[in-house]
Amino acid sequence: MTGDVRAEFVAALGADAVLADPVELRAYECDGLTGFRVVPALVLLPRTAAAVADAVRICARERIPFVARGAGTGLSGGALPVANGVVISLQRLRSIIEVDPVNRRAVVEPGVTNLDISRAAAPHGLYFAPDPSSQQVCTIGGNIAENSGGAHCLKYGFTVHHVLSADVVLPDGTTAVLGADSPHLGGYDLLGAFIGSEGTLGIATRITVKLLPKPAAVRTLVADFPSVEQAGDAVTSIIAAGIVPAAAEMMDAVAIEAVQAALDAGYSRDTAAALIVELDGPQAEVDIQFAEVRQLCQNHGTTNIRVAGDEHERALVWKGRKAAFAAVGRISPDYIVQDGVVPRTLLATALTRIGELAAAAGLRVSNVFHAGDGNLHPLVLYSEAAGELERAEELSRAIAELCVDLGGSLSGEHGIGTDKACSMPRQFSEDDLATMALLRAAYDTDGICNPGKVLPTPRLCGEKPGVHRPHPLEAAGLIERT
Amino acid sequence: MNSEPLADCVHCGFCLPTCPTYVVSGQETESPRGRIYLMDLAARGEISVDEAFGGHIDSCLGCLACVPACPSGVRYDKLIESVRPQVEREVPRGFADRLFRRLIFALFPYPNRLRLAALAGLLYTRSGLRTLLHRLGVVERLPSRLRALEALLPPVGLQALFSSVPEMTPGRGEVRLRVGLLAGCANRVFFGDVNAATVRVLAAEGCDVYVPRDNQCCGALSSHAGHEEDGAERAKATIEMFERYRLDVVVANVAGCGSALKEYGDILSGSPDFAERAKAFSAKVRDITELLAELPARTARAPLDLRVAYHDACHLANAQGVRSQPREVLRSIPGLSVHDIAEAELCCGSAGIYNLVQPDTAEELGRRKAENLQATGPDVVATANAGCLLQIRRFLDEGITVVHPVQLLDASIRGVALFATADLNAKTRERR
Numbered sequence: 001m002t003g004d005v006r007a008e009f010v011a012a013l014g015a016d017a018v019l020a021d022p023v024e025l026r027a028y029e030c031d032g033l034t035g036f037r038v039v040p041a042l043v044l045l046p047r048t049a050a051a052v053a054d055a056v057r058i059c060a061r062e063r064i065p066f067v068a069r070g071a072g073t074g075l076s077g078g079a080l081p082v083a084n085g086v087v088i089s090l091q092r093l094r095s096i097i098e099v100d101p102v103n104r105r106a107v108v109e110p111g112v113t114n115l116d117i118s119r120a121a122a123p124h125g126l127y128f129a130p131d132p133s134s135q136q137v138c139t140i141g142g143n144i145a146e147n148s149g150g151a152h153c154l155k156y157g158f159t160v161h162h163v164l165s166a167d168v169v170l171p172d173g174t175t176a177v178l179g180a181d182s183p184h185l186g187g188y189d190l191l192g193a194f195i196g197s198e199g200t201l202g203i204a205t206r207i208t209v210k211l212l213p214k215p216a217a218v219r220t221l222v223a224d225f226p227s228v229e230q231a232g233d234a235v236t237s238i239i240a241a242g243i244v245p246a247a248a249e250m251m252d253a254v255a256i257e258a259v260q261a262a263l264d265a266g267y268s269r270d271t272a273a274a275l276i277v278e279l280d281g282p283q284a285e286v287d288i289q290f291a292e293v294r295q296l297c298q299n300h301g302t303t304n305i306r307v308a309g310d311e312h313e314r315a316l317v318w319k320g321r322k323a324a325f326a327a328v329g330r331i332s333p334d335y336i337v338q339d340g341v342v343p344r345t346l347l348a349t350a351l352t353r354i355g356e357l358a359a360a361a362g363l364r365v366s367n368v369f370h371a372g373d374g375n376l377h378p379l380v381l382y383s384e385a386a387g388e389l390e391r392a393e394e395l396s397r398a399i400a401e402l403c404v405d406l407g408g409s410l411s412g413e414h415g416i417g418t419d420k421a422c423s424m425p426r427q428f429s430e431d432d433l434a435t436m437a438l439l440r441a442a443y444d445t446d447g448i449c450n451p452g453k454v455l456p457t458p459r460l461c462g463e464k465p466g467v468h469r470p471h472p473l474e475a476a477g478l479i480e481r482t
Numbered sequence: 483m484n485s486e487p488l489a490d491c492v493h494c495g496f497c498l499p500t501c502p503t504y505v506v507s508g509q510e511t512e513s514p515r516g517r518i519y520l521m522d523l524a525a526r527g528e529i530s531v532d533e534a535f536g537g538h539i540d541s542c543l544g545c546l547a548c549v550p551a552c553p554s555g556v557r558y559d560k561l562i563e564s565v566r567p568q569v570e571r572e573v574p575r576g577f578a579d580r581l582f583r584r585l586i587f588a589l590f591p592y593p594n595r596l597r598l599a600a601l602a603g604l605l606y607t608r609s610g611l612r613t614l615l616h617r618l619g620v621v622e623r624l625p626s627r628l629r630a631l632e633a634l635l636p637p638v639g640l641q642a643l644f645s646s647v648p649e650m651t652p653g654r655g656e657v658r659l660r661v662g663l664l665a666g667c668a669n670r671v672f673f674g675d676v677n678a679a680t681v682r683v684l685a686a687e688g689c690d691v692y693v694p695r696d697n698q699c700c701g702a703l704s705s706h707a708g709h710e711e712d713g714a715e716r717a718k719a720t721i722e723m724f725e726r727y728r729l730d731v732v733v734a735n736v737a738g739c740g741s742a743l744k745e746y747g748d749i750l751s752g753s754p755d756f757a758e759r760a761k762a763f764s765a766k767v768r769d770i771t772e773l774l775a776e777l778p779a780r781t782a783r784a785p786l787d788l789r790v791a792y793h794d795a796c797h798l799a800n801a802q803g804v805r806s807q808p809r810e811v812l813r814s815i816p817g818l819s820v821h822d823i824a825e826a827e828l829c830c831g832s833a834g835i836y837n838l839v840q841p842d843t844a845e846e847l848g849r850r851k852a853e854n855l856q857a858t859g860p861d862v863v864a865t866a867n868a869g870c871l872l873q874i875r876r877f878l879d880e881g882i883t884v885v886h887p888v889q890l891l892d893a894s895i896r897g898v899a900l901f902a903t904a905d906l907n908a909k910t911r912e913r914r
């Protein structure tokens with residue numbers, strides 16, 4: 001990148017919004033998936049939507065690849081920079097523009113955290129339903145890009161179900177409003193295509209989200225089971241009984257150990273699996289179904305049921321569950337968070353097969369997952385210092401592909417990003433992928449908007465399918481990945 | 483540096499929203515995760531410890547909000563403490579920066595010098611010189627660091643400046659404990675009232691109170707700023723000083739000092755003569771609110787009809803984990819209501835000498851804190867740390883008094899109105 005272009009960024013955004021110091025750039029070289037690292041040429045920190053458009057316009061004119069970045073908590077390498085490209089951080093666009101309790105919606109900038117939307121809505125008895133475990137830190141921009149979910153997606157759906165419209169800067173630097181306040185528009189659902197596009201169709205700069213009223217009653221229990229399979233069967237039976245829990249989450253013994261080490265959230269240490277079931281809705285309905293759920297857990301051999309007695313205990317149950325990934329850092333130096341979906345009825349099979357794969361690889365796998373919709377998060381534990389990284393990556397990939405083989409999918413909510421781009425052909429036919437590429441090219445003719453993510457490229461997946469760590473030259477910023 | 487704790491960071495980012503410098507700048511390098519990442523790269527020799535690196539370490543408030551926020555158990559406190567000396571050694575500072583830092587380290591740890599400076603400050607405000615310079619716009623033209631120093635001058639009265647508490651105050655009734663109080667350096671000069679209230683409350687609750695006169699700075703400022711050796715020397719002197727009194731408990735009423743005293747065991751763990759003594763000493767240290775919450779109350783408490791917004795001082799809440807006790811102590815006063823504030827975990831920007839060396843960030847944080855405090859509509863703001871008291875007072879609207887919780891308890895036990903602080907308010911106003 002020439003000094004002139006850099007000067008132009010400075011002129012457009014201000015000197016304090018352009019980072020070029022080699023040390024500072026290193027801090028942006030990865031997101032939540034730290035195995036992939038690429039140092040960008042510049043990091044831009046615009047303060048306004050107009051400044052984002054200015055920055056993208058310069059990129060478009062100069063054909064400089066750019067990558068949007070929210071809080072950098074993504075787990076699929078979606079915000080991995082491109083060498084010689086720029087990172088456009090949305091962390092200075094953090095205002096909540098409006099909370100409209102009458103129409104139950106909020107208008108926010110992309111850098112606002114998921115939890116801050118709910119906090120702002122709380123005085124009106126409202127909240128923003130998607131609740132990724134990272135909700136206190138991840139941004140709504142990132143949520144849109146990944147179509148993030150959370151424990152309560154079982155009943156309430158994913159981000160895509162809760163966004164009304166988005167102002168976006170398209171890859172050529174022009175702007176557009178996708179969606180509208182009215183829920184039913186004619187024509188193609190361009191907002192729907194944008195949500196879940198992992199930052200490859202443009203940058204969202206202003207988002208209108210739906211808010212829901214807080215349920216009248218909420219009840220939560222934690223049931224211990226002597227095996228993960230039994231807990232899985234209990235979930236299947238709950239759903240077969242016609243109950244739609246607000247959440248049904250499971251943690252295995254390793255995850256419980258980690259959570260209890262991080263904060264005492266009251267989980268039993270001596271159990272093989274803990275199943276969290278939460279019901280919400282009108283009081284009478286919740287009470288009746290809660291009794292049914294207890295009975296079903298008992299039918300499937302629960303050894304102990306703990307009911308959260310008050311709001312504080314309930315919050316603690318969730319705090320523990322949501323800290324689970326990060327807490328695993330206490331019991332393992334490194335780990336990979338995998339994310340795959342299997343048909344719910346095959347949960348037990350999937351878990352057994354994962355156990356076998358782990359044993360074969362000689363590594364530990366901990367399972368934390370959204371049991372209600374079959375969304376697994378196997379955590380592959382390893383030590384980079386002990387040279388286990390490659391084996392761990394292979395195991396992790398094998399698990400994702402196992403999910404596809406069982407009739408599920410490669411990703412439930414963390415996205416494809418860099419991590420799984422090469423596994424895409426496993427799930428999609430060549431025609432499918434070509435169609436996706438066409439859609440992408442319609443927005444991004446020059447291929448500068450988060451290139452190298454989602455779709456497999458020969459350069460990325462080239463000679464040795466699957467092994468896709470940055471080439472040393474790439475890591476050194478000498479070649480780029482397109 | 484020790485790279486073990488570095489490996490604990492899993493890059494999840496859960497610490498980001500609690501970090502004041504990140505909240506203000508939105509910059510990864512100004513976040514705990516970013517700082518840890520850079521420390522890790524430096525430890526591996528992938529980046530050099532240069533000015534850019536040092537800048538992001540210097541800008542860390544040391545508020546430790548990131549420690550309780552971390553599910554992975556990263557000991558950021560250890561990390562920052564071990565990297566600061568390295569920055570001090572390896573990053574050359576500009577002339578003005580060096581001079582200013584030297585001024586602070588030559589001033590604050592020495593009560594006599596500080597008193598002299600405060601006296602000069604008092605003359606400056608009382609003589610009308612301050613008003614004149616403000617009117618002439620001279621102050622506005624000062625570099626922001628000097629402006630911060632100027633604005634922080636607390637509204638201290640002559641009497642308070644030279645007041646001191648007796649070396650020994652006998653406890654009332656049957657004596658329950660022998661308690662030592664660290665008078666503090668800046669605290670002693672600027673907050674003689676807080677010390678006096680602490681002694682009165684402890685004595686009323688049946689504690690013999692000892693306040694050593696030869697009290698030097700406990701080393702908190704030095705240790706938190708990376709001056710390791712100076713910090714260790716001061717720790718030894720403080721331990722020796724208190725050992726003379728055969729105490730059951732050593733009390734601090736400044737959160738920053740209290741957390742330093744509690745760290746002596748760690749700081750001196752490598753010293754053959756002091757390791758054991760330091761450990762025993764640290765085990766005796768309590769914040770005043772901790773001790774008061776532990777001791778079943780003996781005194782009757784008169785009602786104070788006040789709405790109190792409580793601000794968690796970082797070095798109390800994050801470094802010492804003392805959150806519930808000050809609230810409990812306040813709630814023991816009839817008629818008084820305690821209100822928690824939004825963004826409670828965000829530092830007020832005081833953080834030791836931070837508001838002096840990084841005044842712009844500190845000012846933004848101070849305003850933000852004041853807004854959040856004011857949103858609860860308080861009569862009084864209470865916080866258990868001298869630095870926070872100074873910093874917050876600067877940004878609050880007129881009419882809201884800022885006090886240490888122990889001052890409220892003292893007023894309640896004695897059944898008097900909060901006269902001393904009302905007086906203080908009048909002075910604050912006079913200065914504006």
Ligand SMILES: Cc1cc2nc3c(=O)[nH]c(=O)nc-3n(C[C@H](O)[C@H](O)[C@H](O)COP(=O)(O)OP(=O)(O)OC[C@H]3O[C@@H](n4cnc5c(N)ncnc54)[C@H](O)[C@@H]3O)c2cc1C
Pocket residue numbers: 031032067068069070071072073074075077078079090110131132133134137138139140141142143144145146147148149150151198199200202203204205325326413414450493494495
């Ligand atoms: C401990 C932990 C727990 C997690 N739990 C969950 C969970 O329960 N459910 C879940 O779904 N995810 C979870 N995640 C993954 C992650 O938090 C989500 O994917 C989140 O939405 C990412 O948001 P972010 O702001 O960090 O985005 P980033 O990681 O910064 O970016 C993610 C992607 O979004 C793009 N992007 C960012 N902002 C914009 C924008 N304004 N416009 C367009 N594109 C943009 C980036 O280019 C990138 O491709 C978890 C992560 C961690 C570390």
Ligand code: SF4
Pocket residue numbers: 326329490491492493494495496497498514515518551552553554555556
């Ligand atoms: S919360 Fe802890 S593990 Fe997560 S990024 Fe911060 S320091 Fe690292």
Ligand code: SF4
Pocket residue numbers: 500501502503504513514517541542543544545546547548549558
């Ligand atoms: S100590 Fe405070 S300022 Fe420093 S990184 Fe942690 S939260 Fe941020």
